[in-house]
Amino acid sequence: MDLNFTKEELSFRDEVRDFFAKNVPAETKKKLTEGRKLEKDDIVNWQRILNKKGWAVYQWPKQYGGTGWTPVQKYIFLEELQRAPAPDPLPFAVSMVGPVIYTFGNEEQKKHFLPRIANLDDWWCQGFSEPGAGSDLAGLSTKAVREGDHWIINGQKTWTTLAQYADWIFVLARTDSKAKKQEGISFILCDMKTPGITVRPIQLIDGGKEVNEVFFDNVKVPYENLVGQENRGWDYAKFLLGNERTGIARVGISKERIRRLKELASLEVSGGKPMMEDARFRAKISQVEIELKALEMTQMRVVAAEGTRRDNKPDPASSILKIKGSEIQQNITDLLMEVVGPFALPFTDEDEAAGSNELPIAPDYAGPLAPIYFNYRKVSIYGGSNEIQKNIIAKAILGL
Amino acid sequence: MDFEFSEEQQLLKDSIEGLLGDKYDFESRKKFLASSDGWSREIWKQYAELGLLGLPFSEEHGGIDGGPVETMIVMSAIGNALALEPYLPTVVLAGGLIRRFGTEAQKNKYLPQIAEGKITGAFAHTERQSRYDLFDVKTTAKPSGNGFTLDGQKGVVLNGEQADFIIVTARVSGGQRDKDGLGLFIVDAKANGVSRRGYRTVDGLTAAEIQLSGVKVDADQVIGKPGTAYPLIEQIVDDGIAALCGEAVGVLSALTEATTDYLRTRKQFGVNIGSFQVLQHRNVEMLIAAEQAKSMAMLATMMVNEPDAVQRRKTMSAAKTQIGRSAQFVGEQAIQLHGGIGMTMELKTGHWFKRATAIDIQFGDADYHLEQFGNMGGFETAAQR
Ligand SMILES: Cc1cc2nc3c(=O)[nH]c(=O)nc-3n(C[C@H](O)[C@H](O)[C@H](O)COP(=O)(O)OP(=O)(O)OC[C@H]3O[C@@H](n4cnc5c(N)ncnc54)[C@H](O)[C@@H]3O)c2cc1C
Ligand SMILES: Cc1cc2nc3c(=O)[nH]c(=O)nc-3n(C[C@H](O)[C@H](O)[C@H](O)COP(=O)(O)OP(=O)(O)OC[C@H]3O[C@@H](n4cnc5c(N)ncnc54)[C@H](O)[C@@H]3O)c2cc1C
Numbered sequence: 001m002d003l004n005f006t007k008e009e010l011s012f013r014d015e016v017r018d019f020f021a022k023n024v025p026a027e028t029k030k031k032l033t034e035g036r037k038l039e040k041d042d043i044v045n046w047q048r049i050l051n052k053k054g055w056a057v058y059q060w061p062k063q064y065g066g067t068g069w070t071p072v073q074k075y076i077f078l079e080e081l082q083r084a085p086a087p088d089p090l091p092f093a094v095s096m097v098g099p100v101i102y103t104f105g106n107e108e109q110k111k112h113f114l115p116r117i118a119n120l121d122d123w124w125c126q127g128f129s130e131p132g133a134g135s136d137l138a139g140l141s142t143k144a145v146r147e148g149d150h151w152i153i154n155g156q157k158t159w160t161t162l163a164q165y166a167d168w169i170f171v172l173a174r175t176d177s178k179a180k181k182q183e184g185i186s187f188i189l190c191d192m193k194t195p196g197i198t199v200r201p202i203q204l205i206d207g208g209k210e211v212n213e214v215f216f217d218n219v220k221v222p223y224e225n226l227v228g229q230e231n232r233g234w235d236y237a238k239f240l241l242g243n244e245r246t247g248i249a250r251v252g253i254s255k256e257r258i259r260r261l262k263e264l265a266s267l268e269v270s271g272g273k274p275m276m277e278d279a280r281f282r283a284k285i286s287q288v289e290i291e292l293k294a295l296e297m298t299q300m301r302v303v304a305a306e307g308t309r310r311d312n313k314p315d316p317a318s319s320i321l322k323i324k325g326s327e328i329q330q331n332i333t334d335l336l337m338e339v340v341g342p343f344a345l346p347f348t349d350e351d352e353a354a355g356s357n358e359l360p361i362a363p364d365y366a367g368p369l370a371p372i373y374f375n376y377r378k379v380s381i382y383g384g385s386n387e388i389q390k391n392i393i394a395k396a397i398l399g400l
Numbered sequence: 401m402d403f404e405f406s407e408e409q410q411l412l413k414d415s416i417e418g419l420l421g422d423k424y425d426f427e428s429r430k431k432f433l434a435s436s437d438g439w440s441r442e443i444w445k446q447y448a449e450l451g452l453l454g455l456p457f458s459e460e461h462g463g464i465d466g467g468p469v470e471t472m473i474v475m476s477a478i479g480n481a482l483a484l485e486p487y488l489p490t491v492v493l494a495g496g497l498i499r500r501f502g503t504e505a506q507k508n509k510y511l512p513q514i515a516e517g518k519i520t521g522a523f524a525h526t527e528r529q530s531r532y533d534l535f536d537v538k539t540t541a542k543p544s545g546n547g548f549t550l551d552g553q554k555g556v557v558l559n560g561e562q563a564d565f566i567i568v569t570a571r572v573s574g575g576q577r578d579k580d581g582l583g584l585f586i587v588d589a590k591a592n593g594v595s596r597r598g599y600r601t602v603d604g605l606t607a608a609e610i611q612l613s614g615v616k617v618d619a620d621q622v623i624g625k626p627g628t629a630y631p632l633i634e635q636i637v638d639d640g641i642a643a644l645c646g647e648a649v650g651v652l653s654a655l656t657e658a659t660t661d662y663l664r665t666r667k668q669f670g671v672n673i674g675s676f677q678v679l680q681h682r683n684v685e686m687l688i689a690a691e692q693a694k695s696m697a698m699l700a701t702m703m704v705n706e707p708d709a710v711q712r713r714k715t716m717s718a719a720k721t722q723i724g725r726s727a728q729f730v731g732e733q734a735i736q737l738h739g740g741i742g743m744t745m746e747l748k749t750g751h752w753f754k755r756a757t758a759i760d761i762q763f764g765d766a767d768y769h770l771e772q773f774g775n776m777g778g779f780e781t782a783a784q785r
Binding site: 129132133134135136139158159202203204205207211268269270271272280281330334337338341342343344345346347348361362363370371373374377378380381382385386387390 | 526528529532533536555556577597600601603607668669670676678732735736739740742744745746751753754757758761762765767771
């Protein structure tokens with residue numbers, strides 16, 4: 001057992017840390033630090049900076065543009081990226097559809113899409129969930145029917161994150177209604193400009209509009225946009241969902257948020273002294289820091305084990321990372337809101353504030369804090385809710 | 401011991417629930433929210449017709465002599481409906497200060513007009529640095545002419561933008577964090593030197609930042625004896641806390657019930673999700689938390705007129721702690737058990753959750769009151785053996 005990084009790993013860490021320090025655009029970094037929403041351009045620009053450096057799709061195999069890094073290096077990279085802070089590369093493109101295409105797609109698909117993903121020439125969104133199919137994803141009812149050399153897609157997707165920016169959507173659609181529900185699903189790539197697709201924004205409780213409903217009304221898609229084999233989409237979806245093993249705990253982001261929390265806690269006053277000197281509040285920060293350190297160690301154990309795993313199946317221990325990571329993130333948003341006391345209450349509409357030169361309601365850092373607390377309720381719901389993750393652990397680890 | 405409502409109280413409950421049930425469906429509320437006031441003057445008139453706006457005032461001032469239980473009934477219905485009108489700032493806080501501590505002339509001038517729905521009020525106390533400490537006041541009141549001149553800044557003043565009159569706390573003497581030296585001043589919202597910047601709070605209510613620059617207040621607009629207002633401020637904040645506890649009862653029971661309804665109807669894996677035991681238990685825990693909050697809200701209601709300030713304040717802190725903890729648990733779990741749909745503005749659940757969050761913050765969050773409660777010695781004293 002050795003908990004230290006090797007000398008090579010340490011110098012790798014310094015290299016990426018230095019790169020992030022010099023290359024994350026200042027405005028993007030500021031937004032991330034303050035907890036404000038990123039624009040499409042923030043994410044695209046950053047991805048292109050990474051791509052120039054050859055790091056945009058660092059986790060992919062080398063022949064498709066990846067880096068060939070070890071699991072530990074990938075871990076260090078992500079950790080440093082989150083701590084910078086820099087935007088995560090668009091997950092729907094880089095960690096979801098990309099790996100599905102290079103693992104199950106045909107040569108044409110690989111040649112066309114993979115470089116465009118690396119450079120974010122195409123913005124991708126994930127068309128999995130439906131109104132009637134959330135936790136029970138295999139219960140989806142969007143249909144794709146083959147007509148000659150086309151698919152005709154009808155149905156509705158929902159909670160589709162950032163579909164308003166998307167050029168492409170990857171869709172799970174039912175292609176065999178008679179088969180067992182997991183066995184009649186196909187994985188189809190769909191150009192968002194295709195006639196018959198309508199996007200309707202959904203407003204979330206923080207006031208933002210990051211998710212959408214996407215309607216398919218007789219949408220005609222070339223047959224060759226099918227990935228892999230017909231009716232095997234469920235396997236690809238499971239592969240996709242299990243693919244993001246590391247990074248799911250978002251340890252680096254939580255560390256950065258704790259640094260922010262301590263910064264604000266030394267600015268805000270309670271009982272005539274800085275919040276940071278309030279023993280009770282400091283104990284709450286300490287508690288979450290300790291939990292986070294434990295999670296970081298757990299994550300490293302999972303990462304180390306990953307290097308030695310032979311099968312390509314997701315480690316059920318990643319469910320531990322998801323549960324604990326989401327709880328910690330939510331806990332921190334709660335503490336950040338608590339720091340500013342009554343001044344968490346004024347609501348600032350970010351869109352309005354951007355176009356106005358009125359000063360924010362003092363203090364200016366308070367505006368996003370309650371909305372983030374509301375918004376982060378999502379992290380225990382999406383990507384397999386925490387209840388579903390516990391079901392997985394009960395079954396796969398405890399054997400219940 | 402009697403936890404039942406009297407016949408009159410039951411009537412009151414039926415009438416406000418009837419009004420809000422009729423007029424405050426989700427779609428109507430959306431319209432009120434989007435209007436420039438952010439609430440409905442039409443509904444406000446109907447509150448007046450039902451006597452709700454004069455509820456705690458004496459009959460000679462246009463009221464119906466209701467007590468804390470009556471206020472709890474109204475606030476609970478407001479919480480359930482998520483009504484947006486400034487009942488708390490106008491009737492409980494600003495009206496309450498005049499009702500409890502105002503001169504006869506002040507009562508005659510303000511209370512009947514409040515009861516008739518003609519004017520609304522606000523209580524401007526919180527400042528940027530004060531957090532939840534009631535004595536931490538920088539705004540100054542300097543003697544001038546026959547009255548005072550006010551200078552300073554107040555933050556997150558509920559109904560601060562639309563209020564016709566604002567009751568301001570200000571310091572006539574002493575240091576920023578002294579309990580002595582505070583005064584209460586009734587300021588006409590249109591007075592020279594008052595500037596207001598209104599906004600919505602995260603739960604959709606309205607509030608304002610208020611700047612006071614050389615605002616003149618006549619002697620007859622002073623409440624109580626200048627310099628000795630601290631106990632008055634404590635009392636009115638306790639009234640506010642009791643009312644908020646009542647509102648929380650409405651919010652938390654609504655969240656619990658809405659979640660039960662959802663568990664009964666939402667299907668995944670071919671069954672109602674309410675058939676999953678883990679969700680049943682979570683919903684049960686929500687119910688328990690809501691019931692504990694309700695019990696403490698009742699205790700706060702019974703204690704709000706207690707003259708012994710330490711006994712009263714201790715109870716308020718205990719109640720506010722319980723309410724805050726329950727509000728957070730019930731609110732967060734309601735969202736979790738609704739899944740994605742709970743995250744949206746399209747369901748009332750998310751709006752109740754946000755109101756529950758704001759209730760915890762107003763007049764001191766659970767952690768603040770936990771500390772106050774401990775500092776006041778708790779309920780039990782150490783055994784002497
Ligand atoms: C902000 C946000 C962004 C999202 N982005 C995307 C996206 O880009 N693309 C996409 O396809 N989807 C996306 N989703 C959808 C997300 O994956 C689903 O919300 C999630 O799978 C839960 O489904 P549901 O919302 O239908 O809740 P439901 O499945 O109806 O769950 C409701 C409650 O029941 C519980 N539950 C369900 N089944 C069980 C069980 N068997 N045992 C115990 N408890 C259970 C759940 O944990 C939850 O508490 C997003 C969701 C959110 C909130
Ligand atoms: C100190 C003590 C004194 C007692 N005194 C008496 C007495 O005076 N008279 C008497 O008749 N009995 C008595 N009991 C017995 C007591 O009633 C039983 O222990 C109790 O009913 C639980 O049964 P069990 O121990 O067989 O545990 P089990 O029923 O085997 O339960 C084991 C675990 O499974 C859980 N569990 C079981 N069923 C479910 C379910 N459907 N859903 C979810 N979880 C479930 C339980 O909560 C528990 O955590 C006593 C027990 C103790 C420990």
